[in-house]
Amino acid sequence: MMDWAYLFEIALTGIAGGGLYALAALAFVLVYKATRVVNIAIGEMLMVGAYLFFAFAAGFSLPVWLAILGAVLGTGLLGAVIERTMIRPLLGEPPISAFMVTVGLASILVGLVEIIWTADQRRLPEFLPNAPVMIGDAFLAPKVAYGALAALVLIALVLLLFRFWRGGIALRATASDQGAAYMMGINVPRVFSLAWVASAMIAAVAGIVVGAIGGISSTMGVFGLSVLVVVIVGGLDSVLGALVGGLFIGLVEALAGAYLGGEYKLLATFLVLVAVLMIRPYGLFGTHEIERL
Amino acid sequence: MSAADERLAVPPVLQVQALTLAFGGVKALTGVGFDVAPGSITAVIGPNGAGKTSLFNTISGFYRPAAGRVLFEGQDITAVPAPRRARLGLARSFQNIALFRGMTVLDNIKLGRHAHLKTNVFDALLYAGRARREEAELRRDVEERIIDFLEIDHIRHASVAALPYGLQKRVEMARALAMQPRVLMLDEPVAGMNREETEDMARFILDVRREWGVTVLMVEHDMGMVMDLSDHVVVLNFGQVIAQGTPAQVQADPEVVRAYLGAGDVAELRRRLRAPAAAAA
Numbered sequence: 001m002m003d004w005a006y007l008f009e010i011a012l013t014g015i016a017g018g019g020l021y022a023l024a025a026l027a028f029v030l031v032y033k034a035t036r037v038v039n040i041a042i043g044e045m046l047m048v049g050a051y052l053f054f055a056f057a058a059g060f061s062l063p064v065w066l067a068i069l070g071a072v073l074g075t076g077l078l079g080a081v082i083e084r085t086m087i088r089p090l091l092g093e094p095p096i097s098a099f100m101v102t103v104g105l106a107s108i109l110v111g112l113v114e115i116i117w118t119a120d121q122r123r124l125p126e127f128l129p130n131a132p133v134m135i136g137d138a139f140l141a142p143k144v145a146y147g148a149l150a151a152l153v154l155i156a157l158v159l160l161l162f163r164f165w166r167g168g169i170a171l172r173a174t175a176s177d178q179g180a181a182y183m184m185g186i187n188v189p190r191v192f193s194l195a196w197v198a199s200a201m202i203a204a205v206a207g208i209v210v211g212a213i214g215g216i217s218s219t220m221g222v223f224g225l226s227v228l229v230v231v232i233v234g235g236l237d238s239v240l241g242a243l244v245g246g247l248f249i250g251l252v253e254a255l256a257g258a259y260l261g262g263e264y265k266l267l268a269t270f271l272v273l274v275a276v277l278m279i280r281p282y283g284l285f286g287t288h289e290i291e292r293l
Numbered sequence: 294m295s296a297a298d299e300r301l302a303v304p305p306v307l308q309v310q311a312l313t314l315a316f317g318g319v320k321a322l323t324g325v326g327f328d329v330a331p332g333s334i335t336a337v338i339g340p341n342g343a344g345k346t347s348l349f350n351t352i353s354g355f356y357r358p359a360a361g362r363v364l365f366e367g368q369d370i371t372a373v374p375a376p377r378r379a380r381l382g383l384a385r386s387f388q389n390i391a392l393f394r395g396m397t398v399l400d401n402i403k404l405g406r407h408a409h410l411k412t413n414v415f416d417a418l419l420y421a422g423r424a425r426r427e428e429a430e431l432r433r434d435v436e437e438r439i440i441d442f443l444e445i446d447h448i449r450h451a452s453v454a455a456l457p458y459g460l461q462k463r464v465e466m467a468r469a470l471a472m473q474p475r476v477l478m479l480d481e482p483v484a485g486m487n488r489e490e491t492e493d494m495a496r497f498i499l500d501v502r503r504e505w506g507v508t509v510l511m512v513e514h515d516m517g518m519v520m521d522l523s524d525h526v527v528v529l530n531f532g533q534v535i536a537q538g539t540p541a542q543v544q545a546d547p548e549v550v551r552a553y554l555g556a557g558d559v560a561e562l563r564r565r566l567r568a569p570a571a572a573a574a
Binding site: 173182185 | 353355375377379384385391392393396400405407468472
């Protein structure tokens with residue numbers, strides 16, 4: 001006998017948690033779309049955002065909103081530095097080079113965090129309301145609910161900027177055809193910087209929320225592993241894929257966790273990954289590359 | 294006044310001087326030089342691999358030449374990056390259509406104006422002040438002039454990816470026009486088009502010059518069209534200018550005939566070169 005109320009509650013939690021995946025996946029897709037760089041360090045950039053928030057909020061005792069702002073700007077700056085010093089010099093090199101650089105970057109970021117804050121797990125100061133959220137009869141953990149809300153707002157903002165802001169349109173144009181964008185007077189290198197900065201800022205917000213829910217540690221970058229699954233399932237270059245993929249993977253994890261047990265979460269996710277790769281290697285919504293000869 | 298006198302009377306809008314371009318040891322262009330008179334239609338022709346597209350890419354700033362200069366309205370732009378050349382008034386289309394495939398026709402055309410807009414992120418989010426004013430201005434110009442002019446009103450909200458080839462070429466031209474260019478560079482504007490589409494495009498090119506006063510520089514294989522439209526023709530072969538002048542002068546040049554068809558009976562080949570021109574007229 002199915003317990004529908006229970007299923008509903010689990011599904012809701014899964015979708016809410018998936019919102020965070022969607023947000024982080026958006027950060028990943030942004031960079032991939034604009035620059036064709038697979039950023040393996042996305043989870044570690046999330047971590048840096050969370051630690052910066054921790055430093056500002058707990059270390060300097062700044063008000064929460066200021067700490068969030070500081071963490072977002074700081075991580076954005078990090079994104080700019082990464083792009084300028086590690087990625088830009090590799091322009092025109094085979095994609096594998098930039099990919100390997102991001103692998104190294106992930107280790108460097110983990111190392112830096114451990115040097116500064118040690119490898120101990122820490123808790124972020126409480127800043128989300130903790131009255132339980134009820135949707136119908138279903139209970140939703142408050143942090144998860146507000147985290148999902150924050151993700152939703154930010155995703156909407158990013159989509160609006162993509163649609164209406166000149167920089168966003170330049171980014172879409174660059175993603176679509178670099179040469180043509182260049183000829184339209186779009187400063188393509190600046191678009192690359194913009195993509196990294198925006199991606200890092202989004203990652204910072206995702207990191208703060210993830211940290212608020214589960215605490216922060218130098219290993220929280222493994223969140224990036226699930227994000228990679230999300231973007232591969234959704235399609236590396238698809239914003240829609242990131243959003244749908246995020247919710248879908250969140251749902252799969254929650255269902256597997258509730259009905260099979262926590263240890264099956266990752267197994268279920270990666271089974272989905274394998275299945276998708278077998279059926280649609282370029283992801284559910286990704287573009288099937290057609291090379292012009 | 295003959296065409297040659299006219300060319301001397303006004304300073305050229307675009308000057309290419311002793312341009313040399315090399316990829317590793319391969320010389321794509323060697324000492325290429327010619328002038329483009331304002332308001333003219335200048336065509337660059339030559340056999341496949343002669344360096345026409347390389348020349349275009351160098352003029353528009355994709356390639357950095359090893360030697361030589363490009364002057365735009367008297368100003369040396371050899372070291373100016375491509376996006377700034379676009380802002381100066383140098384627009385181009387591509388041989389393989391380079392439209393933004395995920396967007397509509399209207400969005401593509403409006404992107405041509407991108408370089409001239411100044412709206413910042415906050416204006417855009419609120420859709421206030423400058424954003425609203427610039428958008429309204431752009432809309433008026435794009436919709437009333439360019440779209441009407443190129444007869445693509447019926448497809449303005451269509452996705453470009455789904456359009457037939459001839460229309461895509463036209464949209465690309467519209468986008469280049471939205472850039473408010475002084476010189477419009479067209480890389481094979483009628484390649485792969487049927488007779489009717491070619492004639493439409495030829496008409497548009499003539500009208501663009503008349504209505505906007507835009508100077509046109511084009512690379513084209515369709516000899517009939519080149520000879521019909523052009524005021525000045527530059528012939529490239531193996532990266533060098535082998536002849537230039539009026540269409541008639543160029544057609545009469547034995548060097549040109551040899552480049553196109555190999556050594557042979559010059560009179561016979563000249564006749565063949567003229568045939569399509571006569572047919573199109």
